[in-house]
Amino acid sequence: MEHNEIRHRLSEYIDGSATAEEKKEMEAHLRMCSACNDAFSELQKTIEHIKTVEEVETPAWMTQKIMAKVRSEETKKKSMFQKRFFPPLMKISIQTVAVLFVAVCAFYVYRNIEHSSRTGEMLANRFSTGQHDASPELSPSDRAQDGLHEKESSSLPSQQIPQIPAFKSLDMKPEYAAPSPPVHGNEETALASDKTKRAKQATPGGESILMEKIAPAPRAEVRQHSLALAEKTKASAKETTSSSSSAGSGETEAELIKKVGDYFSIHDLPRNGNGKAVKYDVSKFQAFPENASWLDAGMQKKMTSCKNTYLVDVLISQTQQKYVYCADNVSIELLFKVAQKNGRWIKAE
């Protein structure tokens, strides 16, 4: 080893970290080289001097001060734990309840607003333009389209049913009537069977719909019933009855109700302990066939072939109107509409 290397390794040699071989080699060199030996002695003395440096003592308060800080930290940790878990739990529950409450309120408010606006627009359009009666005849293509639409709606009822008449309420009372043969008649159509009785609960000044199930009837007869029904409805709006069986179809009330269950929900008729009304579910109602007319042979056929025909009384801004729907368990469609004119129920213009 050269002088430089020896001197660099002196430090390690003194610390005893040199290998045995290095140690041997260095000791041999130090015996031969006085300069390196002097450097070794000086370094050894320097280290001895350094090691004599006295230690400072810790202040008496040191332990207490450290432990006070540690305990303070521990307390902080615990309080942070409590803040993190316990109070937030309470906060979360309160906040969750509040948020849910606001969300539910907002949902209902939004829904009401939406329905109101839609009702306003649609009814205004319908009744101001007389659109549904403006095309009394269904063209073959329209009928084909209508049929297609029915099929489509049968397969996808919920998706294809627009929310059309957003009436505030629509009550429907199922009734049971013996099936009648198909009817053909003139323009002023009957709307009800002999057995049909209605119940109506219109909100004063508001909009309400009462739907009654009517049996298919001969056209002339239907017309008479319709007119009579209209008068009767006007006179005895509160009267509600329902039959307990479906004589013609053999279906029970429950079954009939179940059939239209997708579109109507059952509820007790107001002030009527005897019957059941079916509430119209706007969201599931099928589009009105705007161009349908009971005058049309096709519509007549539709009506007479319809087992579950419903008469819907609508009170819009104090104006009574009626719609005839055919509904089964997969679809519901408007057959025609009548309105009160000069005290008589006639086809709406």
Place this chain on the structure above:
Amino acid sequence: MSGPDGDAALVSSVRQGDLNAFETLVNRHQKRMLNIAYRLTNDYEEACEAVQDAFLSAYKNLDSFRGESKFTTWLTAITVNLSKNRLKQMRSRHGLEAFSLDEPVLTDEGQMIFELPSKEQSAVNMLEQQEVQQKVQSCVKALADDFREILVLRDLQDFSYNEIGSMMKMPEGTVKSRLFRAREMVKDCLKRVMGEL
């Protein structure tokens, strides 16, 4: 792996919430940590603060101590870092330059050559009048931080090269090299202030 001194058991107890165990650790190591901090900061009060901070930091971060090294090694590393931070703060607070010797230059012949800055000359003269102990302390104090740290840890606290390397996060070779240079610098400093060793 905290050695036979029982630090590992105490650390384990502290982890389970035993503050008395931590107090035992404080009592066991505070003097050593204070001396390290004092030799690094050259200020007793600052050293006391650094040691308090070091123990508090150790307590807060005990989960990060995996027991791969001795507890003292881990604690010393914390103390050294906090002491260095305090030293920086002190210097920036007082706007003072470190009292350090110029970086020595190694000649081809292996001679360490360095010259004290002229402003330190008066300090050297002053050292001549003091006791050897004080002179040695002053020479150690005059070292650059990087060299002083290694010298303090090795010659004053008897940590091994490996432990110092672990604390300072440097290879063992660098530790040896720095220690050699630090000792040479102190030797030359002492020769100057004492005339002979």
